[in-house]
Amino acid sequence: MRKRIITIMLILAVVLSIGAAAQLLPNARLVAQEAPPAEVQTVVQTTPLPIVTDNPYIIADIAEVASPATVFISVVWPTETVDTYRRPFSTWDPFGSFFDFWFSDPFYRQPMERTPTSAGSGFIIDESGIVLTNQHVVGNKGEGQTITVVVDAPGLEREYEAEIIGSDYSLDLAVLRIINENGDVFPTLPLGDSDAARVGEWTIAIGNPYGRDFEHTVTVGVLSAKGREISIYDSETGVPKVYKNLMQTDAAINRGNSGGPLLNIKGEVIGINTAVHAQAQGIGFAIPINVAKEVLDELITTGGVSVPWLGIWYQNIDENIARQLRLPDDKGVLIVDVIKGSPAEEAGLKPWDVIRRIGDRDVFTTDDVADEISKHKTGDQLLLTVLRSGRTLIIEVTLGNKPASLR
Secondary structure (H helix, E strand, O other): OHHHHHHHHHHHHHHHHHHHHHHHHHHHHHHHHHOOOOOOOOOOOOOOOOOOOOOOOHHHHHHHHHHHHEEEEEEEOOOEEEEEEOOOOOOOOOOHHHHHHHHOOHHHEEEEEEOOEEEEEEEEEEOOOEEEEOHHHHOOOOOOOEEEEEEOOOOOOEEEEEEEEEEEOOOOEEEEEEOOOOOOOOOOOOEOOHHHOOOOOEEEEEEOOOOHHHOOEEEEEEEEEEEEEEEEEOOOOOOEEEEEEEEEEOOOOOOOOOOOEEEOOOOOEEEEEEEEOOOOOOOEEEEEHHHHHHHHHHHHHHOOOOOEEOOEEEEEOOHHHHHHOOOOOOOOEEEEEEOOOOHHHHHOOOOOOEEEEEOOEEOOOHHHHHHHHHOOOOOOEEEEEEEEOOEEEEEEEEOEEOOHHHO
16 A cells, blocks of 8 residues: 555646746747847948047147247338328218219328338248248338348347348239348248148148237138139239139138248248238138248349230120121130230230140130140240131240249
């Protein structure tokens, strides 16, 4: 009896064990099925933004080195007499402008003496005292002006007389020589490569806005654009002056900054601060330093820059002109007039000639002609393909030097 009970108990234990195992196995399978799959992480390779420098004082360091080589320029021209008109009525006269226009009379003319002045900035490029600046700051050689250059370098804090050794109106560049009787050695600024300058890079302008009260003002911005063209009214000539291929920056530039350096983050001069947009803020312009580098030696050695010149007045050709002149198409530029004594006249070019090619370059617009001529120097010879009365001619022209009166 006892053996039978033990046997039954063993059988029940085995059955219970099998049942428990049967209950555990499905649960185990369920856990395995419901377990979340392993996450797949996508690693994105990022390129860190380039850091200009680890030195937070890089601008201050550049300014500290460049400021002593940046000078203040003051110019005084000889006193001149100009005519003014005194109104015969009271100071306040609502009809004054009407009277001045219709009834200005020598009886009311009052001669008045005035002494023209100007001021600006510049920077020293040679330790002997050679200064680069804008032509509109100092004028031209031989105008009788007195030029004072104020240097504020350690041990050289003084005013120096200076003279113009070269200038060019069309490029708005001038080179001065400091009259250095004591043989002083001046600090200089290195000239960079404006062609290599990139839009968006840092720029630093140093100059003397509004005179000596704000001398050695440092402003910072970026190179906003390259190749800008602007037109500025010239009070001396009475006609707008066109500047091409300028660098645009939002570094603050004001009156008095003209002629000062525009620097890159290496402390190199990449531009000469020249103009500012009068109706906007943060739009200033500088002449690329490479423009100055190309003519610097010529300015110093000859006093000016020779400008290659053909000597014609010309215009674009449209469909109407092409039809009236019975041209095969509107390709080329039409010569309207030939200046007497010019290289064009000497070569035999005539009004109504159509320039179709210059050398190996097809010509479509007046800009094409001007651009091709600007790539050459005075004395270079050009082969012009010209259409005249239905005939194609090849005319050789030797470029001359453009007269100053036409620049």
